[in-house]
Amino acid sequence: MRIRLDLSYDGTDFHGWAGQPGLRTVQGELTSALATVLRVPSVGVVCAGRTDAGVHARGQVVHMDVADPGPVDQLVRRLNGVLAPDVRVRRGVEAPPHFDARFGALWRRYAYRIADTPAAVDPLVRSHVLTRPRPLDERAMNAAALLLVGRHDFAAFCKQREGATTIRTLEQLSWARDDRGVLVGTVVADAFCHSMVRALVGCLVTIGEGRRPADWADEILRAAVRDPAVPVVHAHGLTLEEVAYPPDDELEARLTQTMARRSADEVST
Template sequence: MTESVVRARLVFAYDGTDFAGWAAQPALRTVQGELEGALEQVTRVPSLRVTVAGRTDAGVHARGQQAHVDLPVGAWERMPGRSDRSPADGLLTRLNGVLPQDIRIFAVTEAPDGFDARFAATERRYIYRVTDTIPDPLNHRYVLAHDRSLDVGLLNAASGMVTGLRDFAAFCRGREGATTIRTLHEFSWARADSGVIEATVRADAFCHSMVRSLVGALLVVGDGRRDVAWLQEVAASSSRSQAIWVAPPYGLTLEEVGYPPDTELSARAEVTRARRVL
């Protein structure tokens, strides 16, 4: 960082129900738009740009999202006002004072050297929640109600076939010039005492709609409509498969973003920026 700028690191959560996704869009309510607007309001610095760890789709929630924003030193030092709070505590309090109730900032810190919320991350952990029993109406914004019984053992066995380093083109909505090669560290399913089944999905990064496509493909295997041979055939496709049902966004939550030790942040960012190959 230059001497004139402080990089602030934000940890925050949001209920994605009423947002058109993370990314700012004209005339639409987005998480980025609300957060950047709040930052400009409390810092009195125009045209601030927030860099986020994971750009979530419309309707997707986040509990452990992370981002960074570069603030002029003068604006950073004004944050405590007349109190004895630190600039980070001042910014935290001010932001939560003006943000809508469906976004909350949990922590603000001065980022260590080399920190980049997007490129320095080592993994993102999502959970997709689904129930095959009578759904709790209080959870309808966060849990998918599936109308067929699901075999958790079968779901776990099938998930193991798509983990590891591979091309996930069949499960991604392609973007010009972007690679679909990813390392899927974990794709596991567990039924909670409440009856809700949680699919935990961890990867170094995800391409557009990858988690929801993976979940959609596995659900039709777990309820018996498709078999494992179908999944293997679909997963081997070199382009997006039209046979895959994309699960609805509201069952998905970004739970956590992982980073290396501070001394390894810059090196990690360089690795991430390099184009992935098999």
């Protein structure tokens, strides 16, 4: 049976999603809890997005294949009884055979939160919001963000992994203030490469501080190489908010499309 689990976690004390020997990771905690609850040696899981160390999630999605999980609602309760308080399973459902948490996703939505005025700084959420000493110009940041939206090679904003493509479709990149005055960046793409969101935010924060013009973002993008002038902002301001999937009857087609496009991108790079 294929099971979908929706997770939330506070990334502060995790060394990212992916399991690493001797380090506490979200994947490690989840698979350990699953092995305990299901009374099996190990359980493999696939996630929608491998978040970096310190990055949080409200809408992480995973899938797994298990022989006899029992009632899924009971599985969720038992997992939450074993897991530490900084990671929760919010929902569990039986998924169609073609559901794939990673390759079946239509898009991922992240939010990056910045408190750039004294009134917006809240010590109660300091581990989830980046504090900056001076106000940022969100109009300049939005003007620059528009230059980055679309299907591009984002090599300038990614830590290159051997054999991996850096071509992505950035569907939305925008900034707005919430009711507390916190500046919230919304970033939506079909997928993200390593450190991409934090590098995009770092570029736009540099522009928002007035240290670079808006068209600098386009110059960086077109150069297609990492530039040390682009800072990678701290992880704690970033949260994976949501992952979207097509209707069940379109899952197989989406999986085929994603795999074909990924293969084509890897050949082109």
